[in-house]
Amino acid sequence: MLYHFTARRTVYGLILFFIVLSGFAQMPIFDRYYVSDIPGLGWLAQFYVTHVIHYIMAALLLGLCAYVAVDFFLYRRFSTGASRADRKSAGNRSSIATRNSLPTRITISGMVKIGALSGLVVTGCFMVVKNLSLVYFPHGVVIGLDLLHLLFGMVLLGATAYTWIRRRTWVV
Amino acid sequence: MSSPISRRHFLKTSFFAAGTAIAGTGIAKAATPADADKEPLVTLIDISRCIGCEECVYACQDANAHKFADPKKPFPRMYPDRVPVEDWSDRRDVTDRLTPYTWLYIQYASATTKEGENITLTIPRRCMHCANPPCVKLCPWGAAKQETNGLSRIDSQICLGGSKCKTVCPWEIPQRQTGVGLYLDLLPAFAGNGVMYKCDRCYQKIEKGEQPACIEVCPEEVQTIGKRSDMIRKASELAKEMDGYIYGLEENGGTNTIYVSPVPFDQLVYDTGKGKPHLNPVKDTMADGSNLALAMVIAPVAGAAAAVGKFYKQMKEDA
Ligand code: HEM
Numbered sequence: 001m002l003y004h005f006t007a008r009r010t011v012y013g014l015i016l017f018f019i020v021l022s023g024f025a026q027m028p029i030f031d032r033y034y035v036s037d038i039p040g041l042g043w044l045a046q047f048y049v050t051h052v053i054h055y056i057m058a059a060l061l062l063g064l065c066a067y068v069a070v071d072f073f074l075y076r077r078f079s080t081g082a083s084r085a086d087r088k089s090a091g092n093r094s095s096i097a098t099r100n101s102l103p104t105r106i107t108i109s110g111m112v113k114i115g116a117l118s119g120l121v122v123t124g125c126f127m128v129v130k131n132l133s134l135v136y137f138p139h140g141v142v143i144g145l146d147l148l149h150l151l152f153g154m155v156l157l158g159a160t161a162y163t164w165i166r167r168r169t170w171v172v
Numbered sequence: 173m174s175s176p177i178s179r180r181h182f183l184k185t186s187f188f189a190a191g192t193a194i195a196g197t198g199i200a201k202a203a204t205p206a207d208a209d210k211e212p213l214v215t216l217i218d219i220s221r222c223i224g225c226e227e228c229v230y231a232c233q234d235a236n237a238h239k240f241a242d243p244k245k246p247f248p249r250m251y252p253d254r255v256p257v258e259d260w261s262d263r264r265d266v267t268d269r270l271t272p273y274t275w276l277y278i279q280y281a282s283a284t285t286k287e288g289e290n291i292t293l294t295i296p297r298r299c300m301h302c303a304n305p306p307c308v309k310l311c312p313w314g315a316a317k318q319e320t321n322g323l324s325r326i327d328s329q330i331c332l333g334g335s336k337c338k339t340v341c342p343w344e345i346p347q348r349q350t351g352v353g354l355y356l357d358l359l360p361a362f363a364g365n366g367v368m369y370k371c372d373r374c375y376q377k378i379e380k381g382e383q384p385a386c387i388e389v390c391p392e393e394v395q396t397i398g399k400r401s402d403m404i405r406k407a408s409e410l411a412k413e414m415d416g417y418i419y420g421l422e423e424n425g426g427t428n429t430i431y432v433s434p435v436p437f438d439q440l441v442y443d444t445g446k447g448k449p450h451l452n453p454v455k456d457t458m459a460d461g462s463n464l465a466l467a468m469v470i471a472p473v474a475g476a477a478a479a480v481g482k483f484y485k486q487m488k489e490d491a
Pocket residue numbers: 019020022023024026027050051054058059061062120121123124125127128131145146147149150152153154156157309310311312313
């Protein structure tokens with residue numbers, strides 16, 4: 001299955017790389033640990049630069065998530081409806097039959113990643129609202145959002161490393 | 173005199189409405205501040221009245237002494253070596269700049285009046301209490317908070333001393349004391365470096381309906397505190413009266429501190445540097461984020477529309 005959806009997997013990979021990098025750059029660590037001293041990486045210590053990158057990547061990620069989710073939902077509805085009629089007319093592979101050979105079930109590691117991403121998206125969006133002027137969240141809520149966002153980020157990174165090494169796919 | 177810190181209800185400001193519209197989601201509704209109808213407090217500082225007696229500086233230190241750091245030495249070694257040890261605990265009497273023990277200092281500025289007279293102005297300097305404070309909003313641990321009355325403060329129980337708040341503050345106000353705080357209980361060698369301190373607008377006094385110490389003590393009544401709309405009106409009246417200039421209304425998208433000066437702010441000559449903030453124009457540091465919030469509402473709609481579009485195209489091709 002690794003050969004399907006190359007375009008969206010490439011886009012996702014690029015977004016993930018920059019959103020993780022800019023996310024971790026929200027913490028004052030890249031300067032302390034010399035990362036931003038590496039020529040070309042100075043921007044990693046500029047909080048307003050990484051703040052804007054994190055926001056832009058978040059918008060792109062939200063767009064991609066909506067696209068993939070709606071696409072998956074429509075495709076699954078569509079393929080089960082069509083396949084019954086289609087399976088009987090075996091032989092010549094219509095475009096519907098081709099699509100029916102595509103995966104429809106989400107893997108467990110895929111579920112974990114979707115869960116972590118959902119957590120990141122929800123906590124992240126709350127934090128974006130919190131950052132607007134004249135919005136005052138209770139202090140405990142802000143701390144909770146920060147820690148949860150970080151926790152979901154760690155889960156996503158762990159699950160991504162696992163699927164990367166074991167070559168697990170999102171869907172089968 | 174009626175209490176300047178009256179908590180009368182006030183119309184939600186249009187800016188909050190705009191912010192909610194930008195977010196435009198259920199999330200934004202959930203974020204409605206519990207007391208959005210409470211108007212922020214603003215301090216108005218009439219520079220022309222200040223005589224530089226420093227009463228406010230010492231009153232601030234007295235009123236807030238119980239919050240000051242009391243670090244134990246030696247401090248744990250920090251890695252890598254570039255991490256600076258910032259220790260003011262033996263120099264608590266330094267009052268010519270901001271330090272963890274001096275949250276308010278008097279800045280000397282020389283200037284020439286319209287009449288050609290050379291004058292020295294003394295300017296009380298401390299945290300501006302930005303309307304949308306980046307030090308609070310961008311702290312990665314949520315160690316700082318902004319209260320509905322507009323004051324911002326750093327919780328010394330939670331702050332790890334990474335100093336991001338100082339970096340993102342347009343005036344670099346918060347000051348670090350190494351060797352105190354939560355980081356000592358975590359990984360003192362590898363993360364954190366103490367606690368950041370700055371003016372918290374004497375929140376403990378405000379809670380009791382009292383005035384901040386620096387305002388109370390001033391013999392010249394340099395500062396006034398009150399509802400934002402009242403103080404803005406007063407500031408423009410004052411500026412008109414003395415043919416003066418205003419700082420703080422536009423800076424960083426607006427602050428809850430307004431200075432009125434008889435000389436244009438860009439003509440003041442004063443020392444800047446570590447712990448000595450400037451009086452330059454400042455763009456709204458949080459504006460990019462607020463604008464991009466709109467993109468985050470549009471992007472998923474566009475993504476979903478693209479998927480539906482692709483689906484219909486395939487349906488047509490298959491038909
Ligand atoms: C729609 C998705 C996301 C949104 C809206 C979002 C938003 C935010 C916001 C508002 C902050 C606070 C700092 C700032 O305002 O600049 C933040 C911090 C952070 N983000 Fe995200 N983020 C998203 C996805 C992610 C993802 C996928 C990661 C991956 C690991 C991530 C990692 C982090 C980290 C490590 C921080 C700093 C620590 C913290 O404050 O918890 N974010 N994010």
